[in-house]
Amino acid sequence: MNILVCISKSPDTTSKIAFTDGNTKFDENGVQYIVNPYDEWYALVRALELKETIGGNVTIITVGNAADESIIRKALAIGADNAVRIDAEPTDAFFVATQIADYAKKNNFDLVLTGKETINYNGSQVAGMVAEFLDVPFASQASKLDVNGTTLTLEQEIVGGLQIVEVSTPAVVSCAKGMAEQRIPNMRGIMAARTKPLEVIAPSAVEVYTSFESYSLPDAKKACRMIDPSNMAELVDLLHNEAKVI
Amino acid sequence: MKALVYINTNHFAAKASFEAVTYAKKLGGEVTVVAYGNAAGAEALGAYGANKVLVESSINEADNQQITRLVASAVEATGAEVVIFSHDLVAKAVAPRLSVRLKAGLISGAIALPETGNGFTCKVNVFSGKAFGNVAVKTAVKIISLLPNSIQPENVGGTAIVETFNGNMGAVAIKVMDTKKPEGSIPLPEADLVVSAGRGLKGPENWGIVEDLANVLGAATACSRPVADIGWRPHHEHVGQTGVAIRPNLYIAAGISGAIQHLAGVNGSKVIVVINSDSEAPFFKAADYGIVGDAFEVLPKLTEALKNFKNAN
Ligand SMILES: Cc1cc2nc3c(=O)[nH]c(=O)nc-3n(C[C@H](O)[C@H](O)[C@H](O)COP(=O)(O)OP(=O)(O)OC[C@H]3O[C@@H](n4cnc5c(N)ncnc54)[C@H](O)[C@@H]3O)c2cc1C
Numbered sequence: 187m188n189i190l191v192c193i194s195k196s197p198d199t200t201s202k203i204a205f206t207d208g209n210t211k212f213d214e215n216g217v218q219y220i221v222n223p224y225d226e227w228y229a230l231v232r233a234l235e236l237k238e239t240i241g242g243n244v245t246i247i248t249v250g251n252a253a254d255e256s257i258i259r260k261a262l263a264i265g266a267d268n269a270v271r272i273d274a275e276p277t278d279a280f281f282v283a284t285q286i287a288d289y290a291k292k293n294n295f296d297l298v299l300t301g302k303e304t305i306n307y308n309g310s311q312v313a314g315m316v317a318e319f320l321d322v323p324f325a326s327q328a329s330k331l332d333v334n335g336t337t338l339t340l341e342q343e344i345v346g347g348l349q350i351v352e353v354s355t356p357a358v359v360s361c362a363k364g365m366a367e368q369r370i371p372n373m374r375g376i377m378a379a380r381t382k383p384l385e386v387i388a389p390s391a392v393e394v395y396t397s398f399e400s401y402s403l404p405d406a407k408k409a410c411r412m413i414d415p416s417n418m419a420e421l422v423d424l425l426h427n428e429a430k431v432i
Numbered sequence: 433m434k435a436l437v438y439i440n441t442n443h444f445a446a447k448a449s450f451e452a453v454t455y456a457k458k459l460g461g462e463v464t465v466v467a468y469g470n471a472a473g474a475e476a477l478g479a480y481g482a483n484k485v486l487v488e489s490s491i492n493e494a495d496n497q498q499i500t501r502l503v504a505s506a507v508e509a510t511g512a513e514v515v516i517f518s519h520d521l522v523a524k525a526v527a528p529r530l531s532v533r534l535k536a537g538l539i540s541g542a543i544a545l546p547e548t549g550n551g552f553t554c555k556v557n558v559f560s561g562k563a564f565g566n567v568a569v570k571t572a573v574k575i576i577s578l579l580p581n582s583i584q585p586e587n588v589g590g591t592a593i594v595e596t597f598n599g600n601m602g603a604v605a606i607k608v609m610d611t612k613k614p615e616g617s618i619p620l621p622e623a624d625l626v627v628s629a630g631r632g633l634k635g636p637e638n639w640g641i642v643e644d645l646a647n648v649l650g651a652a653t654a655c656s657r658p659v660a661d662i663g664w665r666p667h668h669e670h671v672g673q674t675g676v677a678i679r680p681n682l683y684i685a686a687g688i689s690g691a692i693q694h695l696a697g698v699n700g701s702k703v704i705v706v707i708n709s710d711s712e713a714p715f716f717k718a719a720d721y722g723i724v725g726d727a728f729e730v731l732p733k734l735t736e737a738l739k740n741f742k743n744a745n
Contacts, residue, residue: 348613
């Protein structure tokens, strides 16, 4: 099975979120980038497990500039066979999806996997867009994925529950918790990653659909009001009369 | 602006649907709703400002490719300039597809009405709720996926005209083999009130006091990540940066330390109550009301106090 896994960088989950240039740019000062957890823990690891059981190839793709090669090497160290970097600043989801779809169209993948969202933009957009470009089925937010020939069996979250579905390849699947367990790269993987093929491709031209104009931070919380544990009637009263939430 | 709202089958009476229709109404133009399946109850969306509901009634199950085709044909039929979804699991699959199909920019996770004075921009949640972004859409048709609990539904009275609609949905590509829906539970992302607990509860056998409180309140239940990871609670209850992001009116957290990754998913909540035995727990810094105490004593007392309140009101 020929699998393409889309990976994105995201700031480490403990990063301080701040903005510069008049609140128009994310402040990267002191920020450590990681592979977006959903892409790494679920999409990539499940792709590797499938390859280990049924054979095939796992290619990772990211849209980003040269500085992002550290996350590419990390994904290769975990076990991907080869990598592709589309050499461009990922300006919005539509831009990223266009690049990935253009590459996927030329390279005949049975399966395109992504994480369910990135933890910085939380858009859940790229996978669905790629599926529409490729005109193939899209199983979103899958927590299990099994393959039998050209049939995929998936468990996916639906509004208020779970569903088991079947889809034929080629297909796009976005991966959520439950799909696999995080893998820590070992020394051999890290060494091997240095020599695995990394292809750098120029981006296709894309019309701008959306752009982030500015950012802001939530207002600081006012000090917490402490309530005596023996006086829950007071809390109920405050929730009703002051906060007006019950 | 003329708006089209997509509503899920059997969601004509859901609060998230009222929010989406109210949002569309506030854009100032004609509001059309598109749905598929059983049309019963669709006219009620008129109360929130829908002029017309188009229902494709020949099918009961559809996959995201088919729903995309349905919404695209409804956009064509109505000349809608803005398409609105409630940002749920269906929207997360359909809206991106529709963006490509219609060549329409998508705003994912909007939390406010658009600013249209100079272009078209909309506020969204980013960095898992740690910040907000203003997204500009440059395309003629715009798609907005609205986060639940972001605007207050407004009942303005009235009923909508319900019409059958032939949406050219094409063939099914995703076959549903089995569906599991827990009876009566409230979907977490849409819940107004949420009671959540963490490792401080010590074991799954102790969740009764959490559920008792949730039942009295009519709240959904949630949990911290380690609790879902060790299997004390189902994964869909895991909130935080790598779980579900929620913005209820009230979030009650018991025995949760308030790690940055947990806060990321819940700090959009209007009011946060924290119950923790450690007065130094970081969660108190993000809380509106705090109780330093043992969750095993505080939760039943709070449940009791709420029962008294409900009986008196
Ligand atoms: C990449 C990454 C992503 C993550 N994503 C998430 C996420 O999405 N969501 C998430 O929740 N976490 C996430 N985490 C984990 C997070 O860092 C914390 O470890 C986790 O939130 C802690 O869970 P907890 O508060 O239940 O447990 P603990 O940190 O063990 O805290 C238990 C709390 O209970 C209190 N307590 C103990 N006994 C009692 C009692 N009897 N009564 C009252 N209070 C009591 C203690 O004082 C303590 O504050 C992530 C971590 C990483 C590295």
